[in-house]
Amino acid sequence: MVNPCFVLNLATFLTSLGTDNNLVGFDPRGVRNSGPNLSCFPNGELGTSRFYHDIDAPIDYSDEKSYARAFERAAAFGDFCTKAHSAPNDTAKYANTVATVNDMRHYTELLAESKGQEPGKSKLWYYGLSYGTVLGTTFASLFPSRVLSPNFFPVGRIAVDGVVDAEDYYQGKWIANVAESDESFRYFFQVCYAAGEGGNCSFWADSPAAIEARFEAIVNDIEIRPIPVAIDTPAIVTASDLKAYSLQIPYSPLESFPTFADMLVELEQRNGTSLAYLLQIGRRFHDDCEAAMPEWYEDVEPRQFIACIDANDRYNLSTFDAWVQHTDTVVNMTRYFGEAWAPATSINCRKLNIKAPTSQVFEGYPSASKTSNPLFFLSTILDPVTPLRSAEKMTKRFGGASLLIQNSVGHTTIVSASECTSGYLRNYFDDGSLPEYGTHCEADQVPFGIRK
Structure with a gap:
């Protein structure tokens, strides 16, 4: 299984991992074509395009009025979207990471059953990137026997690339992302x-x-x-x-x-x-089925919902002072991106009152002290939103796990092809072998066609 769902767009890269496995791409609950529908704007795209251009707009760090606009705009988002999903039978609360991890488990069971194997002993073979690393590490925490058992074939594998600090993520802070x-x-x-x-x-x-x-x-x-x-x-x-x-x-x-x-x-x-x-500034949008929204719009609402539901109100910026302090922290970490990152993440949870069922609330942080078949973590040497230090931190929380570092810049290793990295991934999925912790791989290309 591969997440995000890009098996068609990145078919060339994925085939470099070997040709012995079928590739199944999927989107988590509520993302793109996967239900439930998380949109707060059921009547079309016009409201979506107008509102989300504003809610993701950077603040002006030198202008307190800009802080206030973002703070109250987040309140409007929370109130409006909570009301839009207030029906007793609304399913938005089921769009969360634990629920999606259970979907992944269910898929492995159905696949095992179709092959005449015992569903309860099914295993996950998974390559997850970015948010997909949260899915992977959460799965390994909740169902370690589905990944890591030498007593049943096929033995599962989990490789995660562009690693999110899952502790920071489940706390709802989204601060660790911008360290690099x-x-x-x-x-x-x-x-x-x-x-x-x-x-x-x-x-x-x-x-x-x-x-x-x-x-x-x-x-x-x-x-x-x-x-x-x-x-x-x-x-x-x-x-x-x-x-x-x-x-x-x-x-x-x-x-x-x-x-x-x-x-x-x-x-x-x-x-x-x-x-x-x-x-898409100055573009015309229509409230009809023919209007073509940019692809990134399809990710904005689900990102807000899933992150806020997963955070479970642990980091609610309910006061203006808390919001200012949070923004100061982010802007001090990243001069270039702080003004854009702060209003696009945690603040939008402050009045979104949609709660996952108790059984789907993840407590603590993903970890597994001992595994018989270890996880494989990968990171670029500089990543703008999932820094190397997050990969180092998460690797240490899974016993026996290894970390490969690709000497390139970008979000996940796949944005810069590397035969070295692909080779280690092939070996991992073929026979479970891992490189030594901290192994470095060079990328095959450099931007602007510069010769290495």
Whole structure:
């Protein structure tokens, strides 16, 4: 099983893991095409597009009024969405990690039964990335015998890549995620400079510091004078829009860095068209079945719901002072992304009153002190939202587990192909063998086509 559900989009990568297994991609409950429907806007896309452009908007750290707007907007989200899911038979409360882990267990049982095997001894073979690592480590905690038993074939395997600090996640803080965000983003300045004058980075300057200064100048310019755009409707591009988009850039440097460089050149010339297209600013939405929402909209509502339900009100930013203190913590950790990260995570739980059944509340943090077939953890050396230190922490909570570090920047190892990493993954799923803890692998490519 693979999560997120990308077996078609990343078929080439997944086949590099070997051809002996069938690949089953799935989305957790409430995500994309998997029920229950978590949308607060049952009448179409117009309300969704308008509201979620605002709720994920970065705050202005220098403006207390900006804090207040985000704080009260989160209250509106909580009240509105709680009411939208207030029917006695509403199923939104079942969209949580423990429920999805039970779905995974049920799938393995049905598969075992179809092969004439005993369902109760079924095993999970799983490769999870990002939030999928929470699913994997939670499964291993709740059902260790379904993963780790030498007495029944096939013996399960769990590999997790781009590892979430599950303790921080279940506490509802979402703070540990951004420990390496600034370093990951600054990699753009470094590798753009390394591309050389006349190379493939259109935003080149004569030092990484000079490139960073050009970027800062663009942000400062747009903060004072937003850029007008005219696509389907008149609109403006703001510094908040640039900050929100910049958060995505270090996720996949090979793919995003060249586009980002070109976009910065345009913004420097006060042309905001590319940024507007990327963020769907000034685009027309309709309340009908023909309207095409951007893919990222399909993840926003489920992300809020599942994270808040899993947190179970453990970290409720119910007062304005608590919200300010939380934001100060995040912004102090990441200068570039703090203003965008803080309003997009924990604050939106503060008045969302949807609770999982008691049987689906995960207490404590995922761990297993002893396993006969250990888990395999993987991380890039710099990850903007699941830092290496989280992988190190989680690896130590599962007895016998090993950690592989890929010397690349990005969110999960798969965004930068590495035959070295793929080889270790193949071996793990083939025979359960693991590299020594802390083994490093090189990536096969570097952004901007730079030769290694």
